[in-house]
Amino acid sequence: MNFIFISPNFPENYWLFCQGLKNNGVNVLAISDAPYEELSSELKNVIQEYYKVSNMENYDEMLRAVAFFTFKYGKIDWIESNNEYWLRQDAKLRKDFNVTNGFCYEHMDEYQCKSKMKEAFRRANVATARYRIATTLEDAIEFTQEVGFPIVIKPDIGVGANDTHKINNLQELKQCFMTPFETTMIMEEFVKGTCFSFDGLTNSNCELLFTTSHCYLDSLMDVVNEQKESGCYSLIDIPKEIMEIGERTVKAFKTKSRFFHFEFFRLSEDQAIGKKGDIVGLEVNMRPPGGFLPDMINYACNCNVYQLWADMICYDQIKQKQIRSYSSGFIGRRGRDHHVYQYSIAELKVKYSDSIIMIQRLPQVLSTAMGDEVIIARFEKEDKMLEFMHDAVR
Incomplete structure (x- = not known):
């Protein structure tokens, strides 16, 4: 089995996933942007080969890295990072190299968009907070008239609590909308x-x-x-x-x-x-x-x-x-x-x-x-x- 592990050096403990794979006889191939000499000795000892890219955000570089491993080792069975930030890119690489293990790229919104998640929660018969996609201040005010203050505004696709805000009143809401959002934001009623x-x-x-x-x-x-x-x-x-x-x-x-x-x-x-x-x-x-x-x-x-x-x-x-x-x-x-x-x-x-x-x-x-x-x-x-x-x- 050929397994490409994306960014096994961060978080620091992720080399242990590679160790587990090697213990099972898997050929572990790694891609990241850190110089090889900066990798821990533990990680070096459990991977077959390492491909350094200058920027993991550059999809062309990532594409070339996977192509290199495919040429050298044959069909790739898995591509994973186990890291929220790279999950969508993992799926895109799987699609481009016909790797059938793992989530499909076309379905990633269902796993990363908070608004889409609510549909699946409903299928599981699990209640979720009322929400609306943040578009205009007028729409946001209408939403608060429906659910009351406070509300929570956060990226529809985001990692952790980055750019997540509790809005307590109309003044804070107006302040929030003074600067255009850089990504799609979702508003939710506050849950106690x-x-x-x-x-x-x-x-x-x-x-x-x-x-x-x-x-x-x-x-x-x-x-x-x-x-x-x-x-x-x-x-x-x-x-x-x-x-x-x-x-x-x-x-x-x-x-x-x-x-x-x-x-x-x-x-x-x-x-x-x-x-x-x-x-x-x-x-x-x-x-x-x-x-x-x-x-x-x-x-x-x-x-x-x-x-x-x-x-x-x-x-x-x-x-x-x-x-x-x-x-x-x-x-x-x-x-x-x-x-x-x-x-x-x-x-x-x-x-x-x-x-x-x-x-x-x-x-x-x-x-x-x-x-x-x-x-x-x-x-x-x-x-x-x-x-x-x-x-x-x-």
């Missing part, structure tokens, strides 16, 4: 609730091979815009209701042979969209959960999720039985210029010495969304996880 994810792996028949679920302290929008602490933790036992909704969503989106990350809200009070406790669909991401979550899954389940993904690719099944033994979680704390915490890092290390796995300072490119200093821990009981998270942020 707690965010959680349903994550996992599927085979070629949209059957769930591996599942997990994470609960978040705050939405990514609030973390970025209000510079709150970020954090989430995994559930040891996934409630039946979440499993059923997750499985319906997998089927509705035709989630084949993927690592996926679906996001939902559980309503914290009665609203126009539903009753307190109801689950509402937010968005789907047809790639692994971001940040530290793949490693957190490993800590929670005593597994190697990178290898499980590679087993799904190669065998359409996973070899390891899933056991969720722990609740794993992370807290991203802000620097002392932002907050003064009751417990210092040193004090947390003493109090939770048996449970803290990692403490890491993050570079500025990541700290906006995740915090300046991240603590990862795991516990055998979820109530102990919640106690730790409460201590870490107060």
Whole structure:
């Protein structure tokens, strides 16, 4: 099997997907824009060959890279990046080189446009926030008269919480429309609730091979815009209701042979969209959960999720039985210029010495969304996880 992995050097842990493939005897070919000498030794040891492009945004360069590998190694079986930013380009390359594994280019809007996602959520019988594509200020005002303030405005196709804004009143709405939008924007009614994810792996028949679920302290929008602490933790036992909704969503989106990350809200009070406790669909991401979550899954389940993904690719099944033994979680704390915490890092290390796995300072490119200093821990009981998270942020 010839597998082209796009940008295996970023995020840094993605070389582990390549390792999983090599462990299964796959010929791993890599394309990125970093000089070869800057690649980690771990990555170099698990790829057969590397093709450097000067600009990954330049499709002609990417096309030539895949053509080179095709000429040298024959038919390409897979082209993937597992990275939200490159998913559409991955699909275009698959189309141009007749690679049948993976999503079709013509269907990418269904997986990346938030407005299109709502149609699939409806097929899954999952409610979603009312919305309208942002065109004119007059249209936006009409929308707010329908749903009220606040509303959320964000790119219809976007990564993370980039350019996502909570609009609280008419003045802020007018300010938002003073500058022309650079991309198609979607307006949604504001949903009051707690965010959680349903994550996992599927085979070629949209059957769930591996599942997990994470609960978040705050939405990514609030973390970025209000510079709150970020954090989430995994559930040891996934409630039946979440499993059923997750499985319906997998089927509705035709989630084949993927690592996926679906996001939902559980309503914290009665609203126009539903009753307190109801689950509402937010968005789907047809790639692994971001940040530290793949490693957190490993800590929670005593597994190697990178290898499980590679087993799904190669065998359409996973070899390891899933056991969720722990609740794993992370807290991203802000620097002392932002907050003064009751417990210092040193004090947390003493109090939770048996449970803290990692403490890491993050570079500025990541700290906006995740915090300046991240603590990862795991516990055998979820109530102990919640106690730790409460201590870490107060």
